[in-house]
């Protein structure tokens with residue numbers, strides 16, 4: 001029986017995926033965590049914890065090095081909530097262009113006998129502009145950014161995308177109408193609207209700071225639905241004060257942004273739709289079961305991808321450092337124990353590697369000795385034996 005611990009609101013559709021071989025939230029000493037945005041940086045991981053699945057895209061809430069050292073595979077659920085974010089950004093592009101929130105607020109507080117007279121006079125204050133023909137810069141054209149770019153293009157916007165790390169796979173999803181910028185500055189200089197869809201990491205923290213805001217067009221509208229800190233909020237306030245940035249929309253509030261007419265803060269709702277939450281939880285649950293039961297890895301964010309059909313009765317999996325002679329040591333140890341290898345696969349990602357060894361036979365006594373010996377190799381973080 002595997003133990004799963006959940007954090008945050010995990011959609012029932014995902015929990016319902018788990019077979020009878022899984023217990024949910026019965027113990028903290030879990031084999032798997034299924035989480036959303038909970039901050040795990042200050043938490044100690046149980047030694048038993050083999051997998052963390054983040055139902056959603058951003059994984060900056062998970063200490064990857066600590067997880068790897070614990071022998072814990074970390075996964076996210078790419079694309080599961082991208083459509084939800086896209087729809088919200090399109091809504092906000094329209095809202096920002098039509099002064100929608102201010103206009104609705106005015107109407108809600110406009111009462112009295114001469115209401116229609118005043119409305120007709122005052123509505124000129126809320127005159128908007130149209131999206132068609134305006135330029136949108138999309139910074140980060142992955143799952144969310146590509147959907148935003150394509151949808152904005154379909155609305156008649158000129159869209160310019162900037163993403164120096166775009167994978168060939170992702171490029172297939174981008175409409176040919178999207179122009180590619182080769183530098184961040186090139187994208188920012190031309191845009192009436194700027195929306196940021198990059199992961200938060202060392203490189204992207206402060207990606208949109210004072211220097212970048214200085215080159216934006218006067219009256220630009222800025223959107224941060226990625227993460228706090230990717231847009232420098234202090235710089236944004238300075239440029240809002242100077243009326244260089246017309247309005248700033250963000251999912252990540254901070255005190256300096258409050259009580260301003262030119263800022264709209266939403267409470268981290270980008271991925272909060274019924275559909276996205278169900279997608280993420282379902283994908284997360286499937287990922288946990290696949291990893292625990294087969295050792296196969298797809299969409300990990302700390303380990304290499306490695307998928308091998310599980311056709312033998314036994315399988316050994318090892319997470320270890322990516323250093324010379326690891327595969328040799330593992331094979332020698334098995335040979336010394338008289339265990340025949342049916343197949344062996346290895347993949348690496350930066351300084352970590354993963355090895356799958358398929359075996360036809362393994363008795364109980366052999367299993368214990370083998371796990372013990374392999375675990376004692378200094379560079380090995382986790383050894384598991386799986387039975388089909």
Ligand SMILES: NC(=O)C1=CN([C@@H]2O[C@H](COP(=O)(O)OP(=O)(O)OC[C@H]3O[C@@H](n4cnc5c(N)ncnc54)[C@H](O)[C@@H]3O)[C@@H](O)[C@H]2O)C=CC1
Pocket residue numbers: 056057058059078079081082085139140141142143144145162163164165166167170197198199200203204207225226227251268269270271272
């Ligand atoms: N507000 C919310 O509720 C949500 C927020 N997010 C945030 O949005 C981010 C993006 O989500 P997805 O599109 O699903 O991720 P993704 O991984 O599919 O796309 C991210 C893209 O950013 C690009 N990128 C990385 N560094 C860059 C840089 N320095 N400059 C330009 N591009 C860069 C990558 O090459 C990739 O194509 C997530 O990491 C998360 O932080 C995602 C979903 C919901």
Ligand SMILES: O=C(O)C(=O)COP(=O)(O)O
Pocket residue numbers: 036037055056057058059081268270271272
């Ligand atoms: O998927 C993401 O990166 C998000 O920001 C969504 O976060 P949530 O699952 O709503 O806490």
